[in-house]
Amino acid sequence: MPACPQRRLTNRKEQRVETDLFIGGKWVPAESRFDVLDPATGDVIASVADGTVAHALAAVDAAAGAARDWAAKPPRARSEILRSAYTLMVERAEELAKLISLENGKALVDARGEVAYAAEFFRWYAEEAVRAAGSITTAPSGANRIVVVRQPVGVCVLVTPWNFPAAMATRKIGPALAAGCTVVLKPASDTPLTALALAVLLAEAGVPDGVVNVLPSRSSGQVVSAMLHDSRVRKVSFTGSTEVGRILLAQAADNVVNTSMELGGNAPFLVFADADLDAAVDGAMIAKMRNGGEACTAANRFYVEAPIAGDFAARLTARMAGLRLGPGADESTQVGPLVNEDTVAKVDSLVRQALDDGATATTGGTRPAGPGFYYPPTVLTAVSPGSAILREEIFGPVAPIVTFDSESEAVGLANDTEYGLVAYVYTGDLARGLRVSEALEAGMVGLNRGLVSDPAAPFGGVKQSGIGREGGHEGMLDYLESKYIATNW
Numbered sequence: 136m137p138a139c140p141q142r143r144l145t146n147r148k149e150q151r152v153e154t155d156l157f158i159g160g161k162w163v164p165a166e167s168r169f170d171v172l173d174p175a176t177g178d179v180i181a182s183v184a185d186g187t188v189a190h191a192l193a194a195v196d197a198a199a200g201a202a203r204d205w206a207a208k209p210p211r212a213r214s215e216i217l218r219s220a221y222t223l224m225v226e227r228a229e230e231l232a233k234l235i236s237l238e239n240g241k242a243l244v245d246a247r248g249e250v251a252y253a254a255e256f257f258r259w260y261a262e263e264a265v266r267a268a269g270s271i272t273t274a275p276s277g278a279n280r281i282v283v284v285r286q287p288v289g290v291c292v293l294v295t296p297w298n299f300p301a302a303m304a305t306r307k308i309g310p311a312l313a314a315g316c317t318v319v320l321k322p323a324s325d326t327p328l329t330a331l332a333l334a335v336l337l338a339e340a341g342v343p344d345g346v347v348n349v350l351p352s353r354s355s356g357q358v359v360s361a362m363l364h365d366s367r368v369r370k371v372s373f374t375g376s377t378e379v380g381r382i383l384l385a386q387a388a389d390n391v392v393n394t395s396m397e398l399g400g401n402a403p404f405l406v407f408a409d410a411d412l413d414a415a416v417d418g419a420m421i422a423k424m425r426n427g428g429e430a431c432t433a434a435n436r437f438y439v440e441a442p443i444a445g446d447f448a449a450r451l452t453a454r455m456a457g458l459r460l461g462p463g464a465d466e467s468t469q470v471g472p473l474v475n476e477d478t479v480a481k482v483d484s485l486v487r488q489a490l491d492d493g494a495t496a497t498t499g500g501t502r503p504a505g506p507g508f509y510y511p512p513t514v515l516t517a518v519s520p521g522s523a524i525l526r527e528e529i530f531g532p533v534a535p536i537v538t539f540d541s542e543s544e545a546v547g548l549a550n551d552t553e554y555g556l557v558a559y560v561y562t563g564d565l566a567r568g569l570r571v572s573e574a575l576e577a578g579m580v581g582l583n584r585g586l587v588s589d590p591a592a593p594f595g596g597v598k599q600s601g602i603g604r605e606g607g608h609e610g611m612l613d614y615l616e617s618k619y620i621a622t623n624w
């Protein structure tokens with residue numbers, strides 16, 4: 136690890152972070168820099184090097200240069216490096232949580248949860264690195280053997296969003312490194328500091344120079360496109376909006392680059408009259424308010440069976456109204472500010488439209504005066520079926536409630552979207568729960584559970600929510616090619 140120039144964040148003297156590009160194991164400055172803001176105040180907290188196309192190609196050079204040795208490293212050696220990264224992340228959990236909260240705005244309690252979740256991807260893939268099993272079978276004719284070996288895909292471009300700046304990075308870096316791939320990570324411009332802190336940690340864990348490169352850039356479109364058009368890049372793994380996912384799928388087509396897409400969601404949360412109502416409200420709070428509502432898995436639409444809809448709305452309203460809104464860094468805060476002005480403006484506009492369409496806000500519903508990018512926990516009842524808030528990803532602390540009268544109506548409403556990431560079902564009837572789970576068009580279902588994310592489980596969507604899976608055994612397969620060797624012996 137070379138000596139690194141250290142910079143201080145302007146408003147947190149104790150927090151030291153890197154702010155240059157990390158390419159080939161070195162900290163590389165850039166001619167221009169961009170500001171990172173504190174969402175609680177709108178103040179500048181750091182100035183980060185702005186990667187260019189030339190830097191992106193240098194990062195691909197570094198990743199390509201390191202690829203052969205990394206792929207040839209014994210799986211156990213790759214595993215132990217990932218295990219060290221896990222240990223370091225756990226040791227630095229509080230420091231990382233504060234950094235995430237500072238640049239993303241989320242409450243410390245959510246940031247701590249994210250670090251624990253993020254670290255688990257290093258531990259899980261340390262365990263998976265030694266289990267990239269192939270197979271030998273006899274051809275049906277008996278004439279030969281079918282030998283299948285797993286090989287790393289090659290150089291990967293990883294593009295991550297701002298809502299989980301640590302976990303979305305480790306969910307890609309963990310399996311990629313376990314599989315023997317080298318990577319260039321392009322973090323979101325709102326939250327590049329956490330990714331740079333991960334680069335420091337991975338180098339300390341023993342990741343060789345060039346295996347992980349981190350490239351903050353405000354010119355995301357240009358730098359990612361340049362990398363996808365470099366024939367040495369063999370995979371892009373993207374987490375972000377469906378809109379940008381479509382652009383990257385089109386670009387990846389030019390060089391027929393392997394793609395994994397974790398895109399937007401519009402999760403329905405179904406509550407049947409036979410559900411345990413206390414459990415359903417607890418689950419609703421987790422599914423809606425984890426990360427302040429800024430999660431692709433966030434419950435976006437609540438469908439509640441008519442006989443219990445009033446009771447459910449009253450209980451959810453009481454819980455939402457009781458949450459403490461404040462700066463993420465305050466220990467007492469339960470809901471931090473949203474990440475930036477655009478996000479607050481979008482949430483506010485969706486709520487205004489729903490109210491204009493006839494909805495009632497039983498709590499919240501009004502944007503507070505600045506400074507900072509705050510929006511209060513909000514519950515909307517009597518939401519009109521045509522309201523945009525039921526079709527678009529809210530990405531904020533707003534829970535719109537609609538009633539239904541039958542199971543088939545509930546499933547129809549839930550599936551009436553181009554998204555298919557996750558759905559939630561609460562019912563006391565397990566047969567109904569499994570029947571509805573199978574009928575829902577979603578990559579994941581929370582059955583009597585408001586949280587599905589788990590490093591040991593395959594996370595991903597169907598329809599326009601994505602392609603591929605992250606986490607679980609499946610997560611590493613996304614970074615491996617199966618090579619078939621037709622063998623006579």
Ligand code: NAP
Binds near residue numbers: 356374376396398528
């Ligand atoms: P976004 O606007 O799509 O940005 C995601 C990443 O893509 C950022 O690094 C961004 O860089 C980059 N980017 C933007 N335009 C690009 C382009 N033309 N070419 C290449 N890269 C580009 O999404 P976001 O607002 O950060 O994140 C929120 C979205 O992520 C939501 O839709 C959410 O559902 C989704 N998400 C999905 C999952 C999942 O697992 N399915 C998990 C978390 C979030 P800049 O920041 O520099 O623009």
